[in-house]
Amino acid sequence: MFKRIIKTIIDENRRLHQENKAHLKELEWANIYHDSIRGKKELQNLSLNIGRWAGNYTFFYILNRILTDYKPNSIIELGLGESSKFISVFIENYSKDTSHLIIEESSDWRDSFNSNFKLFQNSKIEVCNLVTKQVRGVETNGYDQIENFTNSKFDLYIVDGPLGSLNYSRYDILKFVENLGASDDFIIIVDDYHRNGEKETANELATLFDAKKIKINTAVYAGVKSLIVFATEKYKYATSF
Numbered sequence: 001m002f003k004r005i006i007k008t009i010i011d012e013n014r015r016l017h018q019e020n021k022a023h024l025k026e027l028e029w030a031n032i033y034h035d036s037i038r039g040k041k042e043l044q045n046l047s048l049n050i051g052r053w054a055g056n057y058t059f060f061y062i063l064n065r066i067l068t069d070y071k072p073n074s075i076i077e078l079g080l081g082e083s084s085k086f087i088s089v090f091i092e093n094y095s096k097d098t099s100h101l102i103i104e105e106s107s108d109w110r111d112s113f114n115s116n117f118k119l120f121q122n123s124k125i126e127v128c129n130l131v132t133k134q135v136r137g138v139e140t141n142g143y144d145q146i147e148n149f150t151n152s153k154f155d156l157y158i159v160d161g162p163l164g165s166l167n168y169s170r171y172d173i174l175k176f177v178e179n180l181g182a183s184d185d186f187i188i189i190v191d192d193y194h195r196n197g198e199k200e201t202a203n204e205l206a207t208l209f210d211a212k213k214i215k216i217n218t219a220v221y222a223g224v225k226s227l228i229v230f231a232t233e234k235y236k237y238a239t240s241f
Helices: 002-036 057-070 082-094 107-116 173-177 196-211 233-239
Strands: 074-078 099-104 123-127 130-135 138-143 156-159 187-191 217-222 226-231
Touching (some): 002 057, 057 217, 057 233, 156 173, 173 187, 173 196, 187 196, 196 226, 217 233, 226 233
Parallel strands (some): 074 099, 074 156, 156 187
Antiparallel strands (some): 130 138, 187 226
């Protein structure tokens, strides 16, 4: 009995230590992020709700560095939200030739978003309703008729939708990668990599890259939440930010 109590106390202290460590990392990322947008008035003045369901400071720092350092010509974002604002404002002010396609699962959320924020002209929203799909014998959330978009190629893929699943979360990104080859250059950001479902999908991506002989560099960036970046050789420094 006494040993069980001691073990419980030790386990709880270990858990609290890990939580505190993650929050300290997040505070560090917040400072790094704010330094990274210094001098970009439009981004500094942009009202963002960072964290919780939206990307955390880790995510927004990595996103800003990729947009700043590489200015991708074409971006697809799975999931409409705070990052959509950031990307749209960045494009309008610092990368006017970039196209930005957003896939969203809910027309209600699209309408609510549009009533509060006006995206710039290079940013377009397409609604693909949320459906349940089968992946390796389990159910996962996906986008209806996402195949209408998977034949197009993009420089930057941001995976933060649809609503997460316990297993093989946001698996539709693989449909885009199936259309890519060894001569293509791209970056993929998979948010919420701290969760099991996103880890499974990221592992499937790595397996697919190997099968297609696409040389990939990877890095995991962690704060309170984590993300994983996959980058071809052209964009390899996105894994060392």
